[in-house]
Amino acid sequence: MEGYLQRFLTLYRPMITRLNELLASYDITYSLWMVMYHLKHRGASTLVEIASHYEVEKPTITRRVQKLMELGIVEQISGKDKREKIIQLTDSGFSIYNKVRKDITALEFRLMDNIPEQERNIAYEIFPKIYNNLKQERELQ
Amino acid sequence: MEGYLQRFLTLYRPMITRLNELLASYDITYSLWMVMYHLKHRGASTLVEIASHYEVEKPTITRRVQKLMELGIVEQISGKDKREKIIQLTDSGFSIYNKVRKDITALEFRLMDNIPEQERNIAYEIFPKIYNNLKQERELQ
DNA sequence: ACCATTTAGTTACCAAGGGTAACCATTTGA
DNA sequence: TCAAATGGTTACCCTTGGTAACTAAATGGT
Numbered sequence: 337m338e339g340y341l342q343r344f345l346t347l348y349r350p351m352i353t354r355l356n357e358l359l360a361s362y363d364i365t366y367s368l369w370m371v372m373y374h375l376k377h378r379g380a381s382t383l384v385e386i387a388s389h390y391e392v393e394k395p396t397i398t399r400r401v402q403k404l405m406e407l408g409i410v411e412q413i414s415g416k417d418k419r420e421k422i423i424q425l426t427d428s429g430f431s432i433y434n435k436v437r438k439d440i441t442a443l444e445f446r447l448m449d450n451i452p453e454q455e456r457n458i459a460y461e462i463f464p465k466i467y468n469n470l471k472q473e474r475e476l477q
Numbered sequence: 478m479e480g481y482l483q484r485f486l487t488l489y490r491p492m493i494t495r496l497n498e499l500l501a502s503y504d505i506t507y508s509l510w511m512v513m514y515h516l517k518h519r520g521a522s523t524l525v526e527i528a529s530h531y532e533v534e535k536p537t538i539t540r541r542v543q544k545l546m547e548l549g550i551v552e553q554i555s556g557k558d559k560r561e562k563i564i565q566l567t568d569s570g571f572s573i574y575n576k577v578r579k580d581i582t583a584l585e586f587r588l589m590d591n592i593p594e595q596e597r598n599i600a601y602e603i604f605p606k607i608y609n610n611l612k613q614e615r616e617l618q
Numbered sequence: 619a620c621c622a623t624t625t626a627g628t629t630a631c632c633a634a635g636g637g638t639a640a641c642c643a644t645t646t647g648a
Numbered sequence: 649t650c651a652a653a654t655g656g657t658t659a660c661c662c663t664t665g666g667t668a669a670c671t672a673a674a675t676g677g678t
Binding site: 508 | 663664665666667672673674
């Protein structure tokens with residue numbers, strides 16, 4: 337499996353570039369999109385939950401959430417623990433999510449166009465496995 | 478295939494973090510490693526070739542190559558076209574490459590540990606296909 | 619053969635994204 | 649009950665990368 341990381345990294349910039357081109361018309365960037373995606377798929381979350389999932393520091397998420405709040409895409413809800421800031425998508429946030437989702441799904445189909453169904457699925461399912469292995473690798477240190 | 482890009486992006490930071498931790502003991506970062514990898518696998522290259530392969534701008538590669546030259550990892554060779562700067566790994570560069578390669582290969586094995594051989598291969602082979610599709614997507618614009 | 623255009627690379631400046639350290643407020647738990 | 653741990657923010661800085669303007673060299677149409 338020599339070179340897997342390299343192949344992964346080679347894909348990164350072209351992918352981010354296409355994605356940001358697409359997101360520009362909605363005035364968001366991929367880093368904001370990642371938070372929106374997280375809230376859509378995992379529901380209301382605290383900043384620490386988001387930070388640890390993507391393995392970035394807390395201030396990074398503070399900044400992203402501040403921008404998303406200014407844009408009216410997310411809002412804070414109250415929980416028991418007064419230290420926590422629980423964030424969820426607003427109605428407007430959901431609506432923007434759905435519009436962007438269509439565009440991204442279309443892009444994903446174009447990128448997967450000539451790849452057999454079975455291979456797509458395997459490549460799709462392997463990511464969470466590697467993710468878990470990366471997390472475990474971290475714990476060992 | 479909805480969410481493929483997202484799954485890809487989610488992996489990025491954890492992977493970069495592990496990789497940089499590993500590379501730190503050799504005093505290089507993943508961005509320098511990518512250039513070394515390119516030279517090892519594609520042979521002596523011009524800066525424009527490297528830049529267009531990874532889809533970054535020329536100044537970015539100028540900077541990386543300057544650092545690698547300071548570190549004695551790459552050197553310039555002369556070609557016919559006097560505008561071009563053709564770069565290759567030095568003996569020292571090859572030696573460092575081989576040491577790092579062992580560590581990264583070991584990391585790659587740990588990350589793929591619990592994934593069946595066949596799935597690994599498919600996930601490995603799918604990257605160049607997506608890469609080509611991304612490049613084609615760019616041309617259409 | 620000549621000159622406008624293109625190409626390769628560099629420099630200087632700037633922007634995005636993210637990290638570290640220090641801090642406050644709240645909660646946990648010995 | 650009070651020290652330690654946790655969630656979040658602020659201020660400052662670093663890394664990476666992009667843009668614009670430039671030089672030098674090569675190309676190509678006339």
